Amino acid sequence: MAQSTPEWLYRHPTSARAGNPRRISFGADYNPEQWPREVWDEDMRLMKQADVDVVSIAIFSWARLQPAEDRWDFAWLDELMDLLAKAGIGADLATATASPPAWLAAQHPEILPVTENGTVLSPGGRQHWRPTSPVFREHALTLVRTLAERYGGHPALVAWHVNNELGCHNLYDYSDDAARAFRVWLHRRYGTVEELNRAWSTDFWSQRYQDFDQILPPRTAAAFPNPAQQLDFHRFSSNALKQHFIAERDVLRGLTPEVPVTTNFMVVGETKGMNFADWAEELDFVANDHYRLPVENSQEELSFSAAITSGLAQGEPWFLMEHSTSAVNWQPINRPKRSGELQRDSLAHVAHGADAVCYFQWRQSAGGAEKYHSAMVPHAGEDSRLYRSVVKLGQTLRRLDPVAGSRRRPAQVALLMDWESWWTSELDSHPTEDLRYRPELFGWWLALLDTGVRADVVQSRQDFSGYDMVIAPVLHMVPAALQKRLEQYVASGGHLVTTFFSGTVDQDDRVWLGGYPGALRELLGIRVEEFSPLLRDESVTLDDGSTGRLWSEPVDVADDVVVLRRYRGGDLDGRAAITRREHGSGSAAYVSTQLDTMGRSSILRELLRHTEVVAEVPASLRGRIEITRRTGDAGDFLFIINRTDEVLDISEFEGHDLIGADQGSKTLAARGVAVLREVP
Structure with missing residues (x-):
């Protein structure tokens, strides 16, 4: 990361001018352009009452700022910035490039994204632009440059907010622009078409290429698209959005080098298309948007996502850019939060390293697609339970100011997360289409919580050598370099736990031959000749009474492997289900099925006895x-x-x-x- 400490925190007018110590910031997305001018003064009063000190502004304001290609209107934003400075509220000023104005799409329809089946997406929603469009890039950077030149020295400015939720709606574009950019990216990655043919295994189904110009994105085809092509398109699409961020960032850094630059990640649920582990080092500080999901263990999912974000920030403080005060508008049924949940949700993020607590949005919209999304000031106004809860939270955060600037203390256990294993393990034409990578990680997170053990979520590219135990579920893709690092980790005294469908393929999605789990076979001391996935109504039973679903395997073990659990009943009766092998001064354990909660917690407690990991939660x-x-x-x-x-x-x-x-x-x-x- 470019900055080890997020100095945005200490540049807002209230602290910077008064020389106050660090503080936990509090705020929201602020969209005053949706409201009459007289509402703005009321907003300033209510923000000060709630102790709001930072707001993100102009996120979707391109059409206001540039009503036509040759016409600009900054009067309203000038006034807003001055109001914020006077009120002592910092502006996280967006570059406003998230959604192009109607005139740009009308004049240049070639900026519009194209789906895999050739449908051109129309304006009328948001993010209707191609990440690889030269035309869009030119207009976007003109806007960014104009904003930086006008507001770079404004006293309210505390940070730049590039675009917004990059890739939320336009991650995969299959247009001709994307095809050209994809070929350039592939040429840089592989050098020659012969090397690409090897990596993509193109002799299968007569897919061999003679020239890069023959290659297309994986558009809708008559059968399964090439899996390595799909993988590279995942990589390319994530990188294309990252490069757009970098292009905007570099303009801002060139004109305002002292102002930090960020964008808001979306580490939540199944949002997987943007490889944030690859992006994080490009930001001056990490920011994230998170919304509670209508799933079982939704509070724990929040903590898990916050822990992932903390790992991306490498333990440094980060910015919670968006979450909700209560109900959202985009779920099938949108329930309000219960008493206490507004504060608990916010403080759980702070617990995992957030030094800012911000919401979408400040004032609940009267119209538009998100008018039923909760806000800090609801439709009911100031005299409401929700706004009073917001004010109370602002007061609570002030009492937490001593926490500001502190790092998340490292744990003894790491959950190893690998973005490309996430992508590859869920491709089509696999042993089962029901496997989901993130829920498997989350299951182990829950087991750690239930055993009272703190854990960090560490990306596979990061150093994990200092952890007593590393749990790496469904580590499907293991390049040779990662294979070596895992072997060294165990030999040096670390304790590795991995699961089914791990170590299976290399960086090109080519299978490690000789038997599964491929790259990890020798380290684990086991060999599997054939996967045995389970039907949706099937389960297996282990000899401790726990249940496995989704997956099973006939595991052969070496002489020095200890079998910790065996299958009971069925075709695998008596065969090894969970194993452990000592190697060097450490160990490597393997779990061959998707355990239920009891099974994960039980085996985890047993494996932890071989480590120096201490449960920090009392048994009660x-x-x-x-x-x-x-x-x-x-x-x-x-x-x-x-x-x-x-x-x-x-x-x-x-x-x-x-x-x-x-x-x-x-x-x-x-x-x-x-x-x-x-x-x-």
């Missing part, structure tokens, strides 16, 4: 709370998050609660959070 509270730790110049901080609807006794933890209403209380409210400053 395991499965009921999550803890995280941050450490910095102001001390060490323990966050305790109540995962239940019950009041819990947390008297076994020591320290002063920074946010508890009763500082002498040792109970944690239902869906509550405690933040203890630990005694040295």
